[in-house]
Amino acid sequence: MDQQHQLSKTSVALHWIVALFIIGLSIVGLVMSKKEIWFLYPIHKSIGTLIFALILIRVVWRVRQAWPKPIRQYxxxxxxxxxxxHWTLITGTVLMPISGMLMSGVGGHGIALFGWELVAEHHSPTQPDQALPYSVFWAGVGESGHEIIAYILIAAIVLHIAGALKHHIMDRDATLRRMLGQDVSEQ
Incomplete structure (x- = not known):
């Protein structure tokens, strides 16, 4: 159970696991799309699909626990x-994998979890190496959403890290230490 002076091990673990995977997947996503590194796509999609389950668990956990109370008045x-x-981060982490799955699944590229097919690929009968979208419109919505959400998430992550460093360095309060799992009741 989260408390003002200490967050539960579950809250801390879910925060850091989701954060590190989202940051990593965002970096890989930017690199693979800009440099057209195609072999990374199945890995990116598989990890994104897996982390989506943890994201949903984190959202349910956060709703049940409520947002942590501030260390002091700001x-x-x-x-x-x-x-x-915080709302941008939690919403973005949910929408990011949904938009990616929409882009890939509805776009005809399928969704696989490390080779295990969840949504079949859909190829053109005349050009078997080309994906045939189930819906061009919804695949486009997924693709545009995935890109826009990525940039919004990156901006929110930068602001979140800047805020954590501000608390730690400038305010000299225990916000960051609490997020690292420490009991800060005597500080």
């Missing part, structure tokens, strides 16, 4: 910015 603008960034 300025109103900091509270508002914090809420916006």
């Amino acid at each position: 300025a109103r603008y900091e509270q508002v910015l914090s809420k916006i960034v």
